[in-house]
Amino acid sequence: METFKVVETFVSINGEGKKAGRLAMFIRLKGCNLNCSYCDTTWANKRNAKCELLTAPQIVERIKEAGVELVTLTGGEPLLDENVSELIGSILMMPKVEIEIETNGSVPIKYYKERDNRLTMTMDYKLPSSNMEESMCLENMEYLKPWDVVKFVIGSREDLNRAKEIIERFSLCQKAIVYFSPVFGKIEPEEIVEFMKENKLNKVRFQIQIHKVVWDPDKTGV
Ligand SMILES: C[S@@+](CC[C@H](N)C(=O)[O-])C[C@H]1O[C@@H](n2cnc3c(N)ncnc32)[C@H](O)[C@@H]1O
Ligand SMILES: Nc1nc2[nH]cc(C(=O)O)c2c(=O)[nH]1
Ligand code: SF4
Numbered sequence: 535m536e537t538f539k540v541v542e543t544f545v546s547i548n549g550e551g552k553k554a555g556r557l558a559m560f561i562r563l564k565g566c567n568l569n570c571s572y573c574d575t576t577w578a579n580k581r582n583a584k585c586e587l588l589t590a591p592q593i594v595e596r597i598k599e600a601g602v603e604l605v606t607l608t609g610g611e612p613l614l615d616e617n618v619s620e621l622i623g624s625i626l627m628m629p630k631v632e633i634e635i636e637t638n639g640s641v642p643i644k645y646y647k648e649r650d651n652r653l654t655m656t657m658d659y660k661l662p663s664s665n666m667e668e669s670m671c672l673e674n675m676e677y678l679k680p681w682d683v684v685k686f687v688i689g690s691r692e693d694l695n696r697a698k699e700i701i702e703r704f705s706l707c708q709k710a711i712v713y714f715s716p717v718f719g720k721i722e723p724e725e726i727v728e729f730m731k732e733n734k735l736n737k738v739r740f741q742i743q744i745h746k747v748v749w750d751p752d753k754t755g756v
């Protein structure tokens with residue numbers, strides 16, 4: 535049976551996205567195809583990162599034991615694993631369980647177009663300060679569902695202007711739920727709110743990663 539490279543599993547409150555504040559079981563898969571300037575999980579992307587090789591039924595068992603109703607599949611980049619749809623299918627077999635996938639915007643999401651709102655894509659659009667913008671898969675914008683999230687993680691004024699451009703170019707606020715969030719500690723959060731006010735971004739939601747306020751920002755497993 536296929537196995538998945540799991541660098542950590544833990545239960546915490548979800549600190550990001552539209553399900554923020556709710557208890558969630560986090561499944562973090564190893565490895566990433568990007569190298570964002572601000573990445574807070576570079577340890578999980580290293581070739582020699584320690585991981586467990588777990589089958590889909592083993593992961594499902596962990597979720598059942600934890601007794602949570604929300605699963606956040608993250609990484610690294612979770613959609614890089616060629617068998618990930620098998621894992622997603624197994625998790626969705628559990629009645630009541632919802633799954634949210636944190637994906638970096640560079641991997642096609644069109645393969646998941648037959649889905650309902652128990653499967654949410656929380657997709658980044660990587661802005662100039664990440665140094666990864668050229669890797670974005672723009673075709674993904676056509677496969678967003680109304681319950682999906684597009685997240686702009688902002689580190690500079692240039693990022694703010696670019697985010698606005700992209701929102702307009704792809705009518706993103708009509709297609710999905712849009713968030714602006716600061717690169718932690720890199721930009722005054724107030725500057726983002728001022729930009730939203732100046733530009734009347736009524737449909738954009740502002741968010742700060744909750745877990746970095748509750749715990750030490752460098753702590754893993756929370
Ligand atoms: C660690 S990534 C893993 C999932 C996927 N690789 C991605 O980038 O979406 C999860 C989320 O954390 C965000 N993130 C990473 N480092 C951050 C930082 N220093 N400040 C704010 N958000 C950060 C990413 O932009 C992404 O939205
Ligand atoms: N509490 C908590 N919430 C999160 N939401 C998304 C996370 C991620 O690393 O993808 C994350 C995380 O690492 N911790
Ligand atoms: S895509 Fe996600 S995991 Fe990969 S380097 Fe960027 S923030 Fe980190």
Ligand SMILES: [Mg+2]
Binds near residue numbers: 574575
């Ligand atoms: Mg995180």
